[in-house]
Amino acid sequence: MSTGAEVVVNRLLAEGVDVCFANPGTSEMHFVAALDAAPAMRPVLCLFEGVATGAADGYARIAGRPAATLLHLGPGMANGLANLHNARRAFSPVVNVVGDHATYHQALDAPLESDIDALARWAHGSVHRPESAADLDAAVHAAVQSATSTPGRVATLILPADYSWGSEPQKPVRDNLVGQQGSSPDHTDTLDLAGAAELLRAQGERAVLLLGGAATGVGGLQAAARIRAATGARVLVETFPARLARGQGVPAIERLGYLAEQATQQLAGSTHLVLVGARSPVSFFAYPGKPSVLVPDGTEVRNLAIDELARLAGELGGQLPNTPQPDPVELPTGTLNPQNLAQVIAALLPENAIISDEANTSGVFLPAATASSPRHDVLTLTGGAIGQGLPVAVGAAIAAPDRPVIALQSDGSAAYTISALWTMAREHLDVTVVILNNHAYAILQLELLRVGTQADGERSRSLLDLSRPDIDFASIAEGFGVPATRAGTAQELADQFRAALAEPGPHLIDAALPTWSPG
């Protein structure tokens, strides 16, 4: 039995499309896996979607036939649009394969959800959205036919993840996925102050407050901590807050986990979920056989206005717990790894810093380590469209010239918008960039397992691997005018981080982590 992705790859090959310029993500992992069994298809990894689409254009102009691109949902398509515009003007045949969320996941407004069709139509091309997994073969045929009809155009096949997984129709794990608990605050009843107080008093730890938006500043976190102290209610922060206050004097409140497995555990046993500026939590992606909605069955979801949070804390009589100051993290030694890297950052983080956090997999130890650091703000990847960490650091540094900005940046995402370094140099912004360089799209190596593929072939692995050649970010930074160093040990990182913070203007540290592999 073929997966849907195998049907797509084989039909592309049958139609004469045997090169694929790829920048895949989780929703394209079955396509990646299908390449292992299709040696005739040449996958070419590009570090940014605009490279993939421009390469497909150049390929068509010389080969006289289309290549495929492999793009990751709407944001991936968006990054490829400008060169699709050039391809349209060249009348180049191009076949985009754009992964989409599983069909039943699309209504949940998960972070990467957007109107892919609108982007595909923008390039004046044809849009092919198969009706079912059984329709895939015909949809690929139609897309290639459209691309290669005279005088040539851009055809876009939108490939929902569940169609990729199997030829059999996929059912959501629960029938009540959509709408029941509501995917946005708009669809959920709002509590007033008295109602909220009553609910939290009655439910105690069976109630969960989920903080988002403006509720993740110091005031909101303190109010929530007082409510927790008064009622025993659980308190969580949304997975990817726009701006989160942290460090000394700020109540440490756990974030809802990125992995659905973690989030499910954090919400288990709740009877009520109270959203304070947050959305009702859904899984980032859909996974075969796993629920997309993270709210437990039977848990009721309510809203509470952010403005009510402090009043509610007063009403409930909660006092800010006098938690002992955690011990400062000590400077570690040894070859760099994600754990001691986090310890170095935490130990040396200056007062009032802003962290632009696009550390992704390599940043897993950061939250625990920095809880005892001086007061700081963390800006996270709110929409899942990678390549924001360096630009956000630019903006933060211009907004707050007196605060040190630290960009914790994974290697794969850094390549998207690397020219942000030049603006840091020109504007002499006080940004310290630490590249967490594990030479891989590590998160995709993890996701390849999580979506249940058996892929372990060289071809699929090659699309997740950023070595061959290794990227030397220090050299790139110097090219853009930013002084840069390389760190291979915790001591080196500490010395370089301290020096970068002490000197005004931008610096980059290329922190060599072990090449990531799952398990």
Added chain:
Amino acid sequence: MSTGAEVVVNRLLAEGVDVCFANPGTSEMHFVAALDAAPAMRPVLCLFEGVATGAADGYARIAGRPAATLLHLGPGMANGLANLHNARRAFSPVVNVVGDHATYHQALDAPLESDIDALARWAHGSVHRPESAADLDAAVHAAVQSATSTPGRVATLILPADYSWGSEPQKPVRDNLVGQQGSSPDHTDTLDLAGAAELLRAQGERAVLLLGGAATGVGGLQAAARIRAATGARVLVETFPARLARGQGVPAIERLGYLAEQATQQLAGSTHLVLVGARSPVSFFAYPGKPSVLVPDGTEVRNLAIDELARLAGELGGQLPNTPQPDPVELPTGTLNPQNLAQVIAALLPENAIISDEANTSGVFLPAATASSPRHDVLTLTGGAIGQGLPVAVGAAIAAPDRPVIALQSDGSAAYTISALWTMAREHLDVTVVILNNHAYAILQLELLRVGTQADGERSRSLLDLSRPDIDFASIAEGFGVPATRAGTAQELADQFRAALAEPGPHLIDAALPTWSPG
């Protein structure tokens, strides 16, 4: 009397928006000029639109108020979309200012034309398209109000160039701009073989054949040269062909000029324009007081199918003129400049090369120089969305592994999709990249004059200047795994170009040109 752009800048300032993350183009030149008189507005140049939008997001998360972005038409907006998606998810207030063609130019389907509104809507924000120049002040106010309404969103102001130029309504230079000659072949009568032969015999040099699409290969160019020999008709190639055959054995046929002034001269005195796979020519941008349609008044426009071209040459009895082989270009000496750079490339261009040409202003001497080079193909920037040259070279090299690929790449455009170098390294593609590094958005320095602004202030100039710091492309290339050198003289370029061609795999040469300034 304020220009419209000054109204926009002043209203932004009055609303508290005093930072602008900018990546401007020709349609934004009046906005750039307006910055000289508005010292309270801080312009921050970004080398790619995704940096500008991400910076605006980061700014808003820290400052709690919006910054503006300055983006260049639809393709510029497209490049900024992914980080606008993240901004939307962060509920960050952002005010995009997106330049558009002059209102009367929009229907002409000029190369950079696209549906900007569709892109702006994609980010779930508000779209503000003023009805007239008099409406600008209100439109800016509405955009800022929308962006800053709770909980914050992305607002996009679409700013037509003619509204930027002045507060008075602008009229097209001719009343018959739109539709008359037709902006695409679909709207134009098609000649049959007999009709075409009759027309060309009767009109001689008063007829112009404009070749585009598949007509710019060797076969099409030879047929056109035979027709020219038989009838005296003028023959031109469209300004930005997808793939143009050139060099020894290929008839040298001039391209229609990028500057409207050139094109007008090339088409002067024609009674008939015959489009062979090309569109009816329009100006790339609109300019105050200059016509947008380049077809002379009274010239009739007809189509001819590309397939008919060779038959027509036979019917007319034209022979391929036995033009003397032009003398090979000799290797020049001296400090590098655009002229001797072109001579080096032309003298050393290998047989059967593919040139990916995004040389822009620095490439002005290339066509004349390479006419005597061995047979080669040139791939140009068809849609005007910069950042395609390196990706197109990747695709061309994969399509034709036995042909040398030369990417002639201007510095400003190279920064857009610079990570294409890594794919060249991984795939060991035989691409020689020559960066024509003049440390400037030189074309915009030219356009700033052409649109009639008087800007000569430090602030406007700074947005067109890529020095401070200079970009060291050799260092960046090494960082992405591509061996690189720097050339400051014609001899150095020749030595390095020869060496790069002799060795398989990718190489980059950072060719230091004089810092460009107009006039």
